[in-house]
Amino acid sequence: MRLILLGPPGSGKGTQAQRLVHKHGIVQLSTGEMLRAAVAAGTPIGLQAKEIMANGGLVPDEVVVGIIADRIEEPDAKKGFILDGFPRTVPQAEALDDLLRKKHLKLDAVVELRVNESALLARVEKRAEETRARGEEVRLDDTPEVLTKRLAQYRSLTEPLIHYYSERRKLLTVDGMMTIEHVTREINRILTALGALEPKDHEDHAPKAAKKAAKAAMKASKKPARKAAEPAKKAAKSARKAAKASSKAKAAKKTVKKAAKKAVKKAARAAKARKGAKTAKKAAKKLTKKRAKR
Numbered sequence: 001m002r003l004i005l006l007g008p009p010g011s012g013k014g015t016q017a018q019r020l021v022h023k024h025g026i027v028q029l030s031t032g033e034m035l036r037a038a039v040a041a042g043t044p045i046g047l048q049a050k051e052i053m054a055n056g057g058l059v060p061d062e063v064v065v066g067i068i069a070d071r072i073e074e075p076d077a078k079k080g081f082i083l084d085g086f087p088r089t090v091p092q093a094e095a096l097d098d099l100l101r102k103k104h105l106k107l108d109a110v111v112e113l114r115v116n117e118s119a120l121l122a123r124v125e126k127r128a129e130e131t132r133a134r135g136e137e138v139r140l141d142d143t144p145e146v147l148t149k150r151l152a153q154y155r156s157l158t159e160p161l162i163h164y165y166s167e168r169r170k171l172l173t174v175d176g177m178m179t180i181e182h183v184t185r186e187i188n189r190i191l192t193a194l195g196a197l198e199p200k201d202h203e204d205h206a207p208k209a210a211k212k213a214a215k216a217a218m219k220a221s222k223k224p225a226r227k228a229a230e231p232a233k234k235a236a237k238s239a240r241k242a243a244k245a246s247s248k249a250k251a252a253k254k255t256v257k258k259a260a261k262k263a264v265k266k267a268a269r270a271a272k273a274r275k276g277a278k279t280a281k282k283a284a285k286k287l288t289k290k291r292a293k294r
Helices: 013-024 031-041 044-054 061-071 090-102 117-133 144-158 160-167 180-194 199-205 208-221 225-293
Strands: 002-006 027-030 081-084 109-114 171-175
Touching (some): 002 160, 013 081, 027 031, 109 180, 171 180
């Protein structure tokens, strides 16, 4: 991931850069720190920068670009980097594009933190008042007057970069007036959508339910097959019992039906026999009376 954060002083670029560095293991490349490191290391470009700074001059863009070119070749920058303090002007952006092109690298995104300048001034004024209330000395660069000058400089020199990167379809804008957490989430969402983050960079965002399900599946896979099959065996046994009971019930019903039918027939025969006996009795009685008359 190769990224530039754009925004006026006080927009929160430093805070967001540190969060990205901590979360994704990339490096933050500050031009000031790189210049000092190059001078301390005594590199050819570092010696050139040292001489210029010793004479009170501004380090030209080509020297800064040369230091960046050396720095991004180091192992810790292979995974990605965030440029801090560079580019500040359109010519610097063009020089950076040439450098990346020669190294066959591409810039993933330029994230602009858009803020309300009047809100920034109010924030600085409040911070200065709180510092004085604590009896501490207000930093020279942390006053509304200094911030006003820095904002004017940003508008004249750096703000044109917004149009420059917008034309090249690299610019993405985030509302810098949101809370720090909201800004961080929005930047990560944008970088994920662009495919600028490696899969392992957002493993932590996997839903807890999915992790729990995976763990349960792993646990289940470790159970012996016999134990895992027990519920199925129990269900099959219950089904067999139910079928057997059903079969017995059908047989019993059939038997009762047959017995009832047989009992009806037997009762009918008995009734017929009783009727026959009664008729015979009447006939015998009648015959006895006739004999008595004779």
